[in-house]
Amino acid sequence: MQAAAGMEPDLPARAIRAAGLKVTAPRLAVLEMLRGAPHSSAEDIFAGIRSALPGTSTQAVYGILSAFAAAGLVRRFDPPGSPTRFECRVGDNHHHIVCVRCRAVRDVDCVVGQAPCLQPSDDSGFVVFAAEVTFNGLCKTCQEQAAHTEV
Amino acid sequence: MQAAAGMEPDLPARAIRAAGLKVTAPRLAVLEMLRGAPHSSAEDIFAGIRSALPGTSTQAVYGILSAFAAAGLVRRFDPPGSPTRFECRVGDNHHHIVCVRCRAVRDVDCVVGQAPCLQPSDDSGFVVFAAEVTFNGLCKTCQEQAAHTEV
DNA sequence: TTAGTTGCAAAGGCTTTGCACGCGC
DNA sequence: GCGCGTGCAAAGCCTTTGCAACTAA
Numbered sequence: 138m139q140a141a142a143g144m145e146p147d148l149p150a151r152a153i154r155a156a157g158l159k160v161t162a163p164r165l166a167v168l169e170m171l172r173g174a175p176h177s178s179a180e181d182i183f184a185g186i187r188s189a190l191p192g193t194s195t196q197a198v199y200g201i202l203s204a205f206a207a208a209g210l211v212r213r214f215d216p217p218g219s220p221t222r223f224e225c226r227v228g229d230n231h232h233h234i235v236c237v238r239c240r241a242v243r244d245v246d247c248v249v250g251q252a253p254c255l256q257p258s259d260d261s262g263f264v265v266f267a268a269e270v271t272f273n274g275l276c277k278t279c280q281e282q283a284a285h286t287e288v
Numbered sequence: 289m290q291a292a293a294g295m296e297p298d299l300p301a302r303a304i305r306a307a308g309l310k311v312t313a314p315r316l317a318v319l320e321m322l323r324g325a326p327h328s329s330a331e332d333i334f335a336g337i338r339s340a341l342p343g344t345s346t347q348a349v350y351g352i353l354s355a356f357a358a359a360g361l362v363r364r365f366d367p368p369g370s371p372t373r374f375e376c377r378v379g380d381n382h383h384h385i386v387c388v389r390c391r392a393v394r395d396v397d398c399v400v401g402q403a404p405c406l407q408p409s410d411d412s413g414f415v416v417f418a419a420e421v422t423f424n425g426l427c428k429t430c431q432e433q434a435a436h437t438e439v
Numbered sequence: 440t441t442a443g444t445t446g447c448a449a450a451g452g453c454t455t456t457g458c459a460c461g462c463g464c
Numbered sequence: 465g466c467g468c469g470t471g472c473a474a475a476g477c478c479t480t481t482g483c484a485a486c487t488a489a
Binding site: 213215217218234236237243245261262263264265266267268269270271272273274275276277280 | 368369387388416417418420421422423425428
């Protein structure tokens with residue numbers, strides 16, 4: 138978000154249009170929210186844009202996110218046991234660490250490099266499009282708290 | 289765990305008891321069903337054991353599966369967009385290919401070997417317990433059908 | 440103008456929770 | 465006998481669907 142003179146490139150609007158979708162206020166709000174807060178759930182986004190666009194409903198957010206995901210504008214991510222998250226980073230095949238305690242999500246790049254685990258040892262006739270890697274762990278904060286709890 | 293004369297080893301019962309859980313008819317049925325049909329959902333299992341144990345309810349199945357998962361007897365697997373699946377294979381870190389069309393699930397071992405992608409490039413202070421790798425693809429059958437449909 | 444989007448309402452699927460009865464140990 | 469596990473009922477959360485009004489193009 139760089140202030141500029143005259144006409145801004147307005148990246149979000151361009152991205153939406155480039156994806157073949159119409160540019161609307163709710164869509165802009167959703168995309169900008171997602172740029173600022175990756176790994177947001179539909180509910181998070183709804184809460185985040187509610188103040189700016191009071192008329193927008195949860196279902197509208199779901200619809201927008203579905204449209205974005207279908208257009209390849211955002212990527213879905215389903216952490217086990219919590220609602221679907223969305224993020225803007227698409228194209229690069231990064232993965233996620235999820236804290237099993239506080240559900241925090243963090244991006245990580247795979248050790249292997251560009252195309253990480255895209256090659257299963259035995260494809261069994263499957264054609265593989267993409268690989269989702271989810272690391273389950275404990276974030277730093279939760280490690281400390283868990284040490285105190287001492288289960 | 290060697291087969292013995294006279295008394296059957298009764299693996300499922302032993303496994304349940306070894307996990308510190310009481311052995312009951314529904315639990316045996318669930319575990320045996322899972323041995324024969326890996327990647328079953330709670331609903332699948334419910335349907336599978338209903339004939340043998342008509343009194344067992346869906347909620348009971350959920351409870352049993354939760355207890356098994358907590359005891360490390362079974363492993364949960366959440367394919368994006370479909371209900372949670374369960375499987376008996378635990379300990380070995382195998383992964384899954386999911387057909388995006390028919391939702392079929394297949395086990396695969398990772399290319400890397402024993403501890404596949406357990407080492408994220410940047411752990412950010414996280415302690416990683418496990419890595420879930422999910423390959424999204426198209427199974428052989430769906431490939432052929434998709435070729436005809438020709439989207 | 441025209442097609443795509445939004446708003447509103449409602450339903451749907453999957454899963455969890457609460458409490459009394461029953462069974463394994 | 466004791467305590468865990470089950471059965472039954474109900475609610476909960478997340479998400480999708482349907483239709484009318486609206487707005488971007």
